[in-house]
Amino acid sequence: MDQVKGVLTLQGEALTQADINLKVAKSSQVLHFQFREDKLWKLQQIQDARNHVTQALQLLSSRDDSYHFKTGAEVNKLMDAVMLQLTRARNRLTTPASMTLPELATSGLMKMFSPPMPGDVMVNFYINLSKLCLTVYQLHVLPPNTTKNFKPAGSSVLHNPGAMFELNNNRFEVSHVHKVECVVPWLNDTLVFFTISLQLCQQLKDKLLELQSLLNPPSPVHPAETGHTQTSLTYEDEEDCKGGDVPVRLEELHPGDHMADLNLELLQACLIHRLVC
Structure with missing residues (x-):
């Protein structure tokens, strides 16, 4: 049989069931562990991603429907804030947190199983992109008088065989590492x-920049520089032009006509579909 087999049940952010069979290295013994019936394990990555999505949606809904943005810079500031939260949410699912071996050995996850895991076995669950990953470490205790060079391993998502650590005055070395993973479609x-959401936000920023360039064309070149006669410009309100370019107001851009590319309802529907509901 494979070294590790198991069945995991993921409901939203929580692992509600885990049933794991581990074949001990260099032995025919098979260890069986499962979550206690009164326990479930919440994956911090999904919790964090959901919180960032919630913050992005709150930014989008913080203004009344009748609110009119005053300037293009105001819209850009909002989109930058929304995109920051969406990027952080995505990064939490694509970048698992690293841990030291002592942190893993003393985590609450080790207390989730029945029967309790022996002291020479550790497990870890994490999300990597669209996959739910299970890592099982088998350990052996280093003799106190060993001449082996002891060098504690640092923090990592996945520790390799040979990694060492110290816990409760005992020194351990990772002898075997087993990793299994499965694709979670909704992830x-x-x-x-x-x-899609980040692309929509960027499309709005690009459209706004395009419209601003149309409403604020480059200043005409002085005729002395080109040899051509400068065409005079007439403004209905000369006071508006004394300071240079007429300031662009978002109301002048008719956002209802020109900015329909950003479908905020789609953004909300897409993200709330899995991480908020």
Whole structure:
């Protein structure tokens, strides 16, 4: 049989069931562990991603429907804030947190199983892109008088065989590492929704820049520099022109006509679909 087999049940942010069979290295013994019935394990990555999405949606809904933005810079500031939260949410799913081996050994995850895991076995769960990953470490205790050079391992998502650590005055070395993973379809959908949402935000920023350049064309070149006669410009309100370019107001851009590319309802529907509801 494979070294590790198991069945995991992921409901939203929580692992509600885990049933793991581990074949001990260099032995025919098979260890069986499962979550206690009164326990579930919440994945911090999904919790954090959901919180960032919630903040992005709050930014989008913080203004009344009748509110009119005053300047293009105001819209850009909002889009930058929204995109920052969406990027942080996506990064939490694509970049698992690193841990030291002592942190893993003393985490609450080790207390989730029945029967309790022996002291020479550790497990870890994490999200990597659209995959739910399970890592099992088998350890052996280093003799106190060992001449082996002891060098504690640092923080990492995945520790390799040979990594060492010290806990409760005992020194351990990782002898075997087993990693299994499975694709979670709704996590894949969520990453796609993040990409779509970020693209929509960027499209609005690009459209705004385009409209601003149309309403604020470059200043005409002085006729002395080109040899051509300068065409005089007439303004209905000369006071508006004394300070240079007429300031662009978002009301003049008719956002209802020109900015329909950003469908905020789609953004909300996409992201709330998995991480908020």
